Amino acid sequence: MPIGSAGASDRWWVGIGAISAPPMPLKYIFREDHLVQSNWMFKSTMLKVACCMLIACLCFSLMSGIIRHLGDELEPIIIVFFRCLFGIVAILPFLVGTGLASLKTKHPVLHTIRGFLAVVGMCCWFYGINLMPMAQAVALSFTSPLFASVAAVVLLGEVMRARRWSATLIGFVGTLVVLRPGFEEFTLGSSLILTGALLMAVNQVMVKYLSGKDHPNAIVFWLVFLVFPLSSVPAAVMWEAPAGVEWTWLIALGLIATVGHQSMVRAFALADATAVVPFDFMRLPFVALLGFIAFGEVPDLWTWVGALIIVGSCVYIAHREAKVSVRKESKAPFSGNL
Numbered sequence: 001m002p003i004g005s006a007g008a009s010d011r012w013w014v015g016i017g018a019i020s021a022p023p024m025p026l027k028y029i030f031r032e033d034h035l036v037q038s039n040w041m042f043k044s045t046m047l048k049v050a051c052c053m054l055i056a057c058l059c060f061s062l063m064s065g066i067i068r069h070l071g072d073e074l075e076p077i078i079i080v081f082f083r084c085l086f087g088i089v090a091i092l093p094f095l096v097g098t099g100l101a102s103l104k105t106k107h108p109v110l111h112t113i114r115g116f117l118a119v120v121g122m123c124c125w126f127y128g129i130n131l132m133p134m135a136q137a138v139a140l141s142f143t144s145p146l147f148a149s150v151a152a153v154v155l156l157g158e159v160m161r162a163r164r165w166s167a168t169l170i171g172f173v174g175t176l177v178v179l180r181p182g183f184e185e186f187t188l189g190s191s192l193i194l195t196g197a198l199l200m201a202v203n204q205v206m207v208k209y210l211s212g213k214d215h216p217n218a219i220v221f222w223l224v225f226l227v228f229p230l231s232s233v234p235a236a237v238m239w240e241a242p243a244g245v246e247w248t249w250l251i252a253l254g255l256i257a258t259v260g261h262q263s264m265v266r267a268f269a270l271a272d273a274t275a276v277v278p279f280d281f282m283r284l285p286f287v288a289l290l291g292f293i294a295f296g297e298v299p300d301l302w303t304w305v306g307a308l309i310i311v312g313s314c315v316y317i318a319h320r321e322a323k324v325s326v327r328k329e330s331k332a333p334f335s336g337n338l
Contacts, residue, residue, distance in 0.1 A: 281311065
C-alpha cells in the first residue's frame with residue numbers, strides 16, 4: 001500500500017504508539033496555558049485583596065479600641081478632628097515617589113460629598129461605640145456590607161451572582177447570631193451604629209468608583225483634608241484640649257487610620273466592591289479579642305459562633321470568585337495569534 005494511503009497513516013500512528021491521541025492543535029495548547037495563567041493571576045489578585053483587607057481590618061479594629069479608650073475623656077467630635085489632622089500628616093510618606101501629582105483629581109464634587117458623609121458617619125460611629133459593647137457595635141456595623149453590595153449593583157452596575165448574594169447574607173446572619181435579636185430594645189447606640197453603617201456603605205461604593213479614576217493617595221488625602229475643616233467648627237464649639245498621654249493616642253489614631261484607609265482603597269482598586277466588602281467581616285473576631293484584652297468585655301459563645309459563620313462566608317466568596325473567573329475565561333474567545 002502506498003505510503004500516502006489511509007492504511008499507511010494508520011500504521012504510522014501504531015508505530016508512534018497506539019495509546020497516544022493525535023497531537024493537540026497549537027491553538028488549544030496555547031489556550032490551556034492562557035487559562036492556567038489567568039487562573040493563577042486571579043488567585044494572586046484575590047490573595048492581595050485578602051492581605052489588604054486583613055491589614056485594613058486590623059487597623060480599623062485598633063481604631064475602635066483607641067476611640068473607646070479616648071471616649072471617656074474627650075468628645076467624639078474632637079477625636080474626629082484630631083484623627084483627620086494627624087491623618088493629613090500620616091499620608092506624607094505615601095507621597096514619596098509619587099509626589100503631589102498623585103493628589104490630582106477630576107472629581108472634586110464627589111470627594112466633597114464623600115467628605116460630608118464621612119463626617120456624619122464618623123460621628124455616629126465614634127459616639128455609638130462608646131454606648132455599647134465593642135463586639136456588638138462592630139457586629140451591627142456589618143449591615144454595611146449588605147448595603148454596599150446592593151449599592152454597588154445599583155450604582156456601579158456590578159454583577160452579583162446568586163451564590164455571592166447567599167454568602168453575603170450568610171455573613172449578615174452571622175452578625176445576627178452575635179446580636180441574638182429580639183434585641184431587647186433599639187437603643188441610641190445601636191441606631192447611631194446602624195446610621196453610620198449605612199453612610200459607610202455609600203462611602204465604600206464611592207471609593208470603588210473613585211479607585212478607577214484617581215490615585216489611592218488622592219482618595220485618602222481628600223477625605224481627611226475635607227473632613228478636617230468640616231469637623232473643626234463643631235469641635236471648636238465643644239473644645240477641650242487633650243492632656244498628657246491622650247496626645248499619643250490621637251497621633252496613633254491618625255497613623256493607624258491612614259494605613260487602614262490606604263489598604264482598603266487598594267483592595268477596592270483590585271476587585272469588585274461586592275467581592276471586597278465581605279472581607280470586612282474579619283473585624284469582628286479582632287474587635288472581640290481587643291475588647292476582652294483592653295476592656296474586660298468577655299465575648300460569649302454566640303459571638304464566636306457568629307464570627308465563624310462570618311469568616312466562613314468570606315472564605316467562600318473568595319473561593320467562588322476564583323471558580324467563576326476560570327469559567328468566564330474558558331468561555332471567552334481566545335485572541336492569541338498563531
